[in-house]
Each structure stands twice: as structure tokens, then as C-alpha cells.
Amino acid sequence: MNIEALIASTFDGLMLGFVFGLMAMGLTLIFGVMKVINLGHGPLIAIGMFAVLVMSQSLGINPYLTLPVIIVIGLLTGIVMYFVALHRVINSPELTTLLATFSVNMMITGLMTVIFSTSPRGLDVTLGSLQFGRVTILGTRVAAVVIAVVVTIALYFFLYRTRQGKSIRAVANNRGAAELMGINSSWVLGLSFGIGAMLAMISGMLLATMFSFTVLTGNALETKSFVIVVLGGLGNPTGALFGGIIIGLLESITTIFIPVSWVPVLEFVVFIMILLVRPNGIFGARSS
Amino acid sequence: MKTLKNISFWLLLVVIAGVAVVPIVQGNVSMREDAFFILMLVILASSTNIIMGYTGYVSFGHIVYFGTGGYVAFYLMQTFQWHFVLAALVGGVAASLLAFLLGNAVLRLRGAYFALSTIGINEAVRAFVSNFEPLGGSIGMFFNFSMYDAYGGAKNAGQLAYYAMVVLALMTIAASFLIKKSKFGLGLMSIREDQDASMVLGINPSRMKVITYTISAFFPAIAGAIFFFKNGLIEPGPAFELHRSVEALVMVMLGGFGTVTGPIVGAVVYERLRGFLITNETFSNFHLVIAGAMLLLIVLFVPAGLVGWLRLRFAAVRRFLE
Amino acid sequence: MILSVENVSKRFGGLQALDKVTLSVNEGEIFGIIGPNGAGKTTLFNTINGVYPPTEGRIKFRGEDVTGLPPFDLSKRGLARTYQVVRPLGELTVRENVTVGACFGRENLPLEKAEKVADEILEFVGLTARNDMLASKLNVAQKKRLEMARALAARPILILLDEVLAGLNPQEVADMLGVVRKIREQGVTIIMIEHLMHAVMNLSDRVFVLDYGAQIAEGTPQEVSNHPKVIEAYLGDPEVAKRFLEGTPS
Incomplete structure (x- = not known):
């Protein structure tokens, strides 16, 4: 192995990691606020991918300019999904909410398969590349990282500096107490779900600029999101970002040493280990 | 054992056996194929229900045992020419052993963490098998045509597989019934309702959960062995298909969580309905959408499932429908 | 001692x-x-x-x-105990709740014997009429009795x-x-x-x-x-x- 390959992989992994982190943040935020594991996360990512595909190919819009539209679609889809599928059973045991969100997964996946079939698609975007010695960095990746970072900062600003954001954190902390303080928890839960869905879709859009994809890619990314989220600690958005970077690095660096097809084995073994040894994530408090 | 004197126990088994014999008596092969598949789903759903419905642990990746049993048995049959029945039993034991080892670790996790870990286990095993060359890697393994000669040709082997599936289904249902009506089952349901309170009442939850998980891995593993024996081909994708696990959960919910007959009813209704949707011109493209919508309606409005709802609604039903 | x-x-x-x-x-x-x-x-x-x-x-x-x-x-x-905040096994019937206590308690009874003990104990605490009700459907006073019955069914020392007594009215x-x-x-x-x-x-x-x-x-x-x-x-x-x-x- 040579040092340049290592540097190139590290950069690649780091950049991919930010996007993965953003993707997993959507899942972990929803869990943190309402203790629901959103099994419809994958199709939401897929919607992001196909939304940018349709807008750029049929309407000729620059993929990066679709971002505002995707944000709106994401928020609305999430809020509708919450009130249709979850609101009635939000206080039920896990199985109920798992199945409710999974039913949405089936519906969206089914509908998208009808519309788009399952053949692979790709976006035609090139933003040139940066050259450092023999290390090449693709422009699309840089753009994706920049957008991921900006969205993350905006999310934190929203959660910590705005009234709505603060009520989300209050509800996440203690729903009962938040309600006593006059917070309308139904709306806050709906909004949080909307934000979670929005993050999934933005990450889908960014991933679509880097890789080819199918209707089912979202579901594979959903499983990856589980790994990331557990790595960073369920319900912890900052942890998800770091988890995403770790997985991004793992995926690109380990391929220098082991065949690519072994990477998932490694990932899922790490995943199970973390669940068993540090269920609160590698940054979380050790459980008693 | 009081259950063995219970009329509804025997009645249930007789009804299942009776229905299962129909395609044989009529000599209808396509009907037999349908019944084979439905019985397999009944086994998957009932086994999932033993750990999920009785104990309250949602095993999302339970299909890992179906695949494990299938792979172990297939390997023994293909490489060492073991007889199918013996290979299937060893496959079942191997999967149970795996469940025992994993169960000791993951059953400490509760709720969503357990559910996620079972997904992780299935994905890890699938990824491993896809890379493991002795088991054929991502291509999998297949039988030579001569393989079925020992069973009197492929046609007879199909027949044999069907009988095996019928027997296994009856065994699974009997086990599910016996567990539910036993002291052991009562302990499981107590754990499901409140694990900490159960401990104070004298129940050792870790031990009971591990035993249950081990049992619930045995039947799907043998089903996997039978299925892939008949199939003649095993690949990582179909063997460890997470989607099938989740379908089993849907069947349990549809029929009734924690009941004996619920998973059976759920499997039959789900499969028939899917069959209808796929063959119907208007719906064929939308079968996944419709199945999803149906699941959502059940979860939101009939959370007890069909059998569960009947049992709640009519006291008389409770006496004969478990 | x-x-x-x-x-x-x-x-x-x-x-x-x-x-x-x-x-x-x-x-x-x-x-x-x-x-x-x-x-x-x-x-x-x-x-x-x-x-x-x-x-x-x-x-x-x-x-x-x-x-x-x-x-x-x-x-x-x-050794048996009751909880300050009652913890009924909600989706099990009253009789099943008490049977759990008898089954896994000190005497470790088989199911049928445990059911007999449960019936006795339910009589003792005056809950026999609620036998087949789901435990979650009881009122507070009844839940307290159930909690007591379940502990007693273990035949504790x-x-x-x-x-x-918390949350009960004077008669209760x-x-x-x-x-x-x-x-x-x-x-x-x-x-x-x-x-x-x-x-x-x-x-x-x-x-x-x-x-x-x-x-x-x-x-x-x-x-x-x-x-x-x-x-x-x-x-x-x-x-x-x-x-x-x-x-x-x-």
C-alpha cells in the first residue's frame, strides 16, 4: 500500500462520513424525541434521491438548486407521515410504532417501484476536481460536504436558538413536563418527525450526486443508518455525525486492506458489539 | 399435562392436518405448492410469535435462523450426501445453538435495542455467508440433478419435502400451544408484561428468555432446510431476506399477537391476499402499497389482530380459540 | 430472628x-x-x-x-414484596397474575396446583368475583389487593x-x-x-x-x-x- 492511497481514502471517507452523519441524524433525532425507530427512513432517503433526479432531468434544474424544494417536501412528508401513521399509537409499545413506520416503508417503496421500477439511475453532475499531488478530490463530494455541514449547523442553530427548537428539546427531555409548561406536544412531535424526514431526504439528494441508485438503495442505507446511530448513541445527533464519519472512514480505509465485500461483515459485527458493550454509543455514558 | 386433554388443542392439529392432506388426495400439484409455501409461513410466523408474542421480544431478524438451518443442512446434503431428514435436524440444532449463544448476549437488551440487534445479526450473518467461499460465497450452492435420485427423483423429493413441512408445521403449532398453556408460558407472559416485577415474583428471566429464543430458532431452521432442499439452490439473499422476517411479524400482528391460532390465521390471510393482489390486474403493481396500507390499518385500529379481537370481543371464543 | x-x-x-x-x-x-x-x-x-x-x-x-x-x-x-406503585401484569387476568406468584414462589408449584392456590388466595383477599378480568382493568384498591394476593400466593415467610394503604379511601x-x-x-x-x-x-x-x-x-x-x-x-x-x-x- 502507498501513503497516497491512504490519504485519498481518508479524505474520501471523511467526506462521505459527513453525508452519512446527516442521514443518520434524521433517524436519531426522531428516536431522541419520541423513542420511535423510523423503519420508513430508507424510503425517505430514496424520495430525496428521486426528487432530485426528476427535477434535474425532467425540469432541467441544477441538482444543487433543488435543495429548498427538497427541504419543503421533506418537512411536509414527515409531518404528514407522523399524523397519519404514528400520532394515534405514539404511546404504544415499540412493536406498534416499528410496524406503523414499516407499513409506510412498504407503501412508499411500493409506490416508487410502480413509478420508477427498480432499475439503476444516476445523476449527471460534474463539478470538476481538486488535485493535491496525486490525490484527487471530486467537486461533487466537496459540495456535498459543504451542504451537509451547513445543514448541520442550521439544525443546531434551530434546536438551540429558536423557540420551536427549544420546545423540541423540551419534549425530548420530558414530554409530560413540557406539556405542563404549555407546549403543544403533538405539533412538536410532528415537526420533529418532519425535520427527521427532511434530513433523510437531503442526504438522499447528496448521495444521489455521488453514486448511482435504485428505489431500493434507500433501504440498504436505512440499515447503514442503524449502525451509525447505534455507534453514536441512539437519540444523540452529534453522536450520529461522528458515527457517520467513523463509518465513512471505515468503508473507505478498510478497503485498502480487505476486499470490499467484507466491509459489511465488519460493520455489523462492530454494530452488535457496540450494542452489547456500550448501548449508549461510544461517546455516551456507560450504562449500569 | 393438562393441554394434552384439551379438545381445542387436538381439534386445531386435526384441522391443519386435514387441510394439508387435501392437495395430496386430489393430486393437485400447484395446490400442493401453495400449501407448502403457506405452511412455511405458518411456521415462521408461529416461531416468531413464541419469542415476540409470548415473551415480548421483537425479533426483527428472525429469518437468520431460517437461513442458518437452510445453509447447514444444504451443506451436509451436498458435500457429505447426508440424508435430508438427518441434515435438516442437524440444521435445526445448529441454528438453536447459534440462538442460544447469541441469545445469552442480546436478550439482555430491551425494546428497540433488541430489535435493532436482531437486524444486525441477520445482516452480519448474511454478509459473512456472502463472503464465505466454503458455502459458495455470494453465488451460493446448488444440487446436481443426481442428488434427488436417493429420494426417487425430483418429483418424489418434492412430495417428501411437502410431508416434512406438514409435520414440522404441526410440531410448531403443538409447541406453541403447549408453551402458551404451561407454567413456562405463564412465566414468559409475565416477563412480557413486566420483567422487573416478574423477577421479584421468582422468575429468572434471562434463563427463560434464552430457552425460548433457542426453541423459537429451531422450527424456522428446519423449515429453511426443507425449503432449500426442495429448491435445490441456496443463495445468501433469499436465505437471509430481512423482508421475510418482517412479513412474519406482520402475519403475527394480523392474526393476533400472543395467541396460538393468530399467526396461523395471519399467515393464511396474508399469503392469500398477496396472491390475490399479485394476480389481479388492477392491483398487481400496487400489491406492496396495499399490503402496507392494510398493515397500517391493523396497527392503528385493530392492534389485537383478528383472533385477538375475537377473543376480546366474545368471552365464548376465549374458551376454545387460543 | x-x-x-x-x-x-x-x-x-x-x-x-x-x-x-x-x-x-x-x-x-x-x-x-x-x-x-x-x-x-x-x-x-x-x-x-x-x-x-x-x-x-x-x-x-x-x-x-x-x-x-x-x-x-x-x-x-x-421473601415476597408488593410495590408502592402497583405493577399488575396488565394483559393477564387477575387469576393468572396470582397464579404467577404461586407458580414461581417459594413452593415452586406446578401450574394446576398453583391455580388452586390462586383461587384460595383470591378468596382470601376478596377478589374472586374479578377472576377473569384483565388486571389492567381493575381500580386502584383492587390493584392493591391483587398485588398483595400475588405476593401471598408465593407462600412467603x-x-x-x-x-x-396509599391512595385508598377510609373504608378500603x-x-x-x-x-x-x-x-x-x-x-x-x-x-x-x-x-x-x-x-x-x-x-x-x-x-x-x-x-x-x-x-x-x-x-x-x-x-x-x-x-x-x-x-x-x-x-x-x-x-x-x-x-x-x-x-x-x-
Whole structure:
């Protein structure tokens, strides 16, 4: 192995990691606020991918300019999904909410398969590349990282500096107490779900600029999101970002040493280990 | 054992056996194929229900045992020419052993963490098998045509597989019934309702959960062995298909969580309905959408499932429908 | 002596929930534990029945060292308890709830025998009419009785009662006190945490007072109610102090 390959992989992994982190943040935020594991996360990512595909190919819009539209679609889809599928059973045991969100997964996946079939698609975007010695960095990746970072900062600003954001954190902390303080928890839960869905879709859009994809890619990314989220600690958005970077690095660096097809084995073994040894994530408090 | 004197126990088994014999008596092969598949789903759903419905642990990746049993048995049959029945039993034991080892670790996790870990286990095993060359890697393994000669040709082997599936289904249902009506089952349901309170009442939850998980891995593993024996081909994708696990959960919910007959009813209704949707011109493209919508309606409005709802609604039903 | 707690302490992070508690309970007595809210009474129960191990100290039950044993082991040895906040097995029937107690308790009965015991106990606490009801559908007083019945079905030697009277109306309190007396008549030793002072004072042979995790007094109800430290501990809450000193029901 040579040092340049290592540097190139590290950069690649780091950049991919930010996007993965953003993707997993959507899942972990929803869990943190309402203790629901959103099994419809994958199709939401897929919607992001196909939304940018349709807008750029049929309407000729620059993929990066679709971002505002995707944000709106994401928020609305999430809020509708919450009130249709979850609101009635939000206080039920896990199985109920798992199945409710999974039913949405089936519906969206089914509908998208009808519309788009399952053949692979790709976006035609090139933003040139940066050259450092023999290390090449693709422009699309840089753009994706920049957008991921900006969205993350905006999310934190929203959660910590705005009234709505603060009520989300209050509800996440203690729903009962938040309600006593006059917070309308139904709306806050709906909004949080909307934000979670929005993050999934933005990450889908960014991933679509880097890789080819199918209707089912979202579901594979959903499983990856589980790994990331557990790595960073369920319900912890900052942890998800770091988890995403770790997985991004793992995926690109380990391929220098082991065949690519072994990477998932490694990932899922790490995943199970973390669940068993540090269920609160590698940054979380050790459980008693 | 009081259950063995219970009329509804025997009645249930007789009804299942009776229905299962129909395609044989009529000599209808396509009907037999349908019944084979439905019985397999009944086994998957009932086994999932033993750990999920009785104990309250949602095993999302339970299909890992179906695949494990299938792979172990297939390997023994293909490489060492073991007889199918013996290979299937060893496959079942191997999967149970795996469940025992994993169960000791993951059953400490509760709720969503357990559910996620079972997904992780299935994905890890699938990824491993896809890379493991002795088991054929991502291509999998297949039988030579001569393989079925020992069973009197492929046609007879199909027949044999069907009988095996019928027997296994009856065994699974009997086990599910016996567990539910036993002291052991009562302990499981107590754990499901409140694990900490159960401990104070004298129940050792870790031990009971591990035993249950081990049992619930045995039947799907043998089903996997039978299925892939008949199939003649095993690949990582179909063997460890997470989607099938989740379908089993849907069947349990549809029929009734924690009941004996619920998973059976759920499997039959789900499969028939899917069959209808796929063959119907208007719906064929939308079968996944419709199945999803149906699941959502059940979860939101009939959370007890069909059998569960009947049992709640009519006291008389409770006496004969478990 | 049936139970002895020797120098038991329990710390949760920075919080000293129990501080070198020592007590002993004789066979057949009713031993009352009182103390202001947050004094560590329920923590003491949790430590005795093995929900969590003590940070230091030893617990002996019927002469055997049981420190750190899990709750199900203690249950098998004849220790039962009820919870302050009732914990019915909601989706099981009343009869099944009590059968669980009989099945896995001290006698470790097979199912059919356990069902017979359950029927007896349900008769004893007056819940027979609710046999087939789901436990979650009972009202508070009935849930308290169910909790008691489930603990009794284990045929315990020692039973820990955590505020079985809380939240009951005067009539229900009187009924429950009758049940507690009947349990004692059967030879079961009782340790009870209670906030209703007149009840503790009337029922208990001896009373133990905890404050901030430490013992501040122990003795007959008479001795304890005149103990200056006890009065001081309760003066933090004048209402309680008044009730306590007058021994009137709330």
C-alpha cells in the first residue's frame, strides 16, 4: 500500500462520513424525541434521491438548486407521515410504532417501484476536481460536504436558538413536563418527525450526486443508518455525525486492506458489539 | 399435562392436518405448492410469535435462523450426501445453538435495542455467508440433478419435502400451544408484561428468555432446510431476506399477537391476499402499497389482530380459540 | 430472628441513599418502617430483596447470607414484596397474575396446583368475583389487593409491604388492615413501609425510623413516637408532624 492511497481514502471517507452523519441524524433525532425507530427512513432517503433526479432531468434544474424544494417536501412528508401513521399509537409499545413506520416503508417503496421500477439511475453532475499531488478530490463530494455541514449547523442553530427548537428539546427531555409548561406536544412531535424526514431526504439528494441508485438503495442505507446511530448513541445527533464519519472512514480505509465485500461483515459485527458493550454509543455514558 | 386433554388443542392439529392432506388426495400439484409455501409461513410466523408474542421480544431478524438451518443442512446434503431428514435436524440444532449463544448476549437488551440487534445479526450473518467461499460465497450452492435420485427423483423429493413441512408445521403449532398453556408460558407472559416485577415474583428471566429464543430458532431452521432442499439452490439473499422476517411479524400482528391460532390465521390471510393482489390486474403493481396500507390499518385500529379481537370481543371464543 | 440487615449502605453516584442501616426482624412480628419522603425506605426494600446489591454491608435471611442474590432467588427462599406503585401484569387476568406468584414462589408449584392456590388466595383477599378480568382493568384498591394476593400466593415467610394503604379511601384502608392482620395470623412475618401513622402505630410491634438514609430511632410505637429525633425529622413538614404526634388518620 502507498501513503497516497491512504490519504485519498481518508479524505474520501471523511467526506462521505459527513453525508452519512446527516442521514443518520434524521433517524436519531426522531428516536431522541419520541423513542420511535423510523423503519420508513430508507424510503425517505430514496424520495430525496428521486426528487432530485426528476427535477434535474425532467425540469432541467441544477441538482444543487433543488435543495429548498427538497427541504419543503421533506418537512411536509414527515409531518404528514407522523399524523397519519404514528400520532394515534405514539404511546404504544415499540412493536406498534416499528410496524406503523414499516407499513409506510412498504407503501412508499411500493409506490416508487410502480413509478420508477427498480432499475439503476444516476445523476449527471460534474463539478470538476481538486488535485493535491496525486490525490484527487471530486467537486461533487466537496459540495456535498459543504451542504451537509451547513445543514448541520442550521439544525443546531434551530434546536438551540429558536423557540420551536427549544420546545423540541423540551419534549425530548420530558414530554409530560413540557406539556405542563404549555407546549403543544403533538405539533412538536410532528415537526420533529418532519425535520427527521427532511434530513433523510437531503442526504438522499447528496448521495444521489455521488453514486448511482435504485428505489431500493434507500433501504440498504436505512440499515447503514442503524449502525451509525447505534455507534453514536441512539437519540444523540452529534453522536450520529461522528458515527457517520467513523463509518465513512471505515468503508473507505478498510478497503485498502480487505476486499470490499467484507466491509459489511465488519460493520455489523462492530454494530452488535457496540450494542452489547456500550448501548449508549461510544461517546455516551456507560450504562449500569 | 393438562393441554394434552384439551379438545381445542387436538381439534386445531386435526384441522391443519386435514387441510394439508387435501392437495395430496386430489393430486393437485400447484395446490400442493401453495400449501407448502403457506405452511412455511405458518411456521415462521408461529416461531416468531413464541419469542415476540409470548415473551415480548421483537425479533426483527428472525429469518437468520431460517437461513442458518437452510445453509447447514444444504451443506451436509451436498458435500457429505447426508440424508435430508438427518441434515435438516442437524440444521435445526445448529441454528438453536447459534440462538442460544447469541441469545445469552442480546436478550439482555430491551425494546428497540433488541430489535435493532436482531437486524444486525441477520445482516452480519448474511454478509459473512456472502463472503464465505466454503458455502459458495455470494453465488451460493446448488444440487446436481443426481442428488434427488436417493429420494426417487425430483418429483418424489418434492412430495417428501411437502410431508416434512406438514409435520414440522404441526410440531410448531403443538409447541406453541403447549408453551402458551404451561407454567413456562405463564412465566414468559409475565416477563412480557413486566420483567422487573416478574423477577421479584421468582422468575429468572434471562434463563427463560434464552430457552425460548433457542426453541423459537429451531422450527424456522428446519423449515429453511426443507425449503432449500426442495429448491435445490441456496443463495445468501433469499436465505437471509430481512423482508421475510418482517412479513412474519406482520402475519403475527394480523392474526393476533400472543395467541396460538393468530399467526396461523395471519399467515393464511396474508399469503392469500398477496396472491390475490399479485394476480389481479388492477392491483398487481400496487400489491406492496396495499399490503402496507392494510398493515397500517391493523396497527392503528385493530392492534389485537383478528383472533385477538375475537377473543376480546366474545368471552365464548376465549374458551376454545387460543 | 428471620432477617438481619447489617451496616447496609447504598450509594447512587453522589447520592447516599442508605447509610449504614442495621436492623433485625423477629419471626412473626409486624415491623413498621417510617420516615419522611425520600428517606430511603423503598431503597431499603430494593436492597433487601435483591433488586440491587448494597454498596456495603450484609443481609441475612433465615440465618443465610443473601447479600447480592437476585430477586428471583430470594423469592424462592420465601421473601415476597408488593410495590408502592402497583405493577399488575396488565394483559393477564387477575387469576393468572396470582397464579404467577404461586407458580414461581417459594413452593415452586406446578401450574394446576398453583391455580388452586390462586383461587384460595383470591378468596382470601376478596377478589374472586374479578377472576377473569384483565388486571389492567381493575381500580386502584383492587390493584392493591391483587398485588398483595400475588405476593401471598408465593407462600412467603417474610413479606415486604410498600405503602399498601396509599391512595385508598377510609373504608378500603379498614379492609386492607383486616387483610394485613389475617396475614400475620397465618404466621407470615411482615415488614411494612407506611405513611398512615395511625395504621403503623396500631399494627406494628416495632417501628424503625429512617431519615436521609440513616436510622434515627427504633423501638415500640410508643417509644418511637416520643423520640425527640423523630419529632425533629417530621417537623420539617409541620402537617405531617402534627398528624404524627396526634396519631390521627389523614
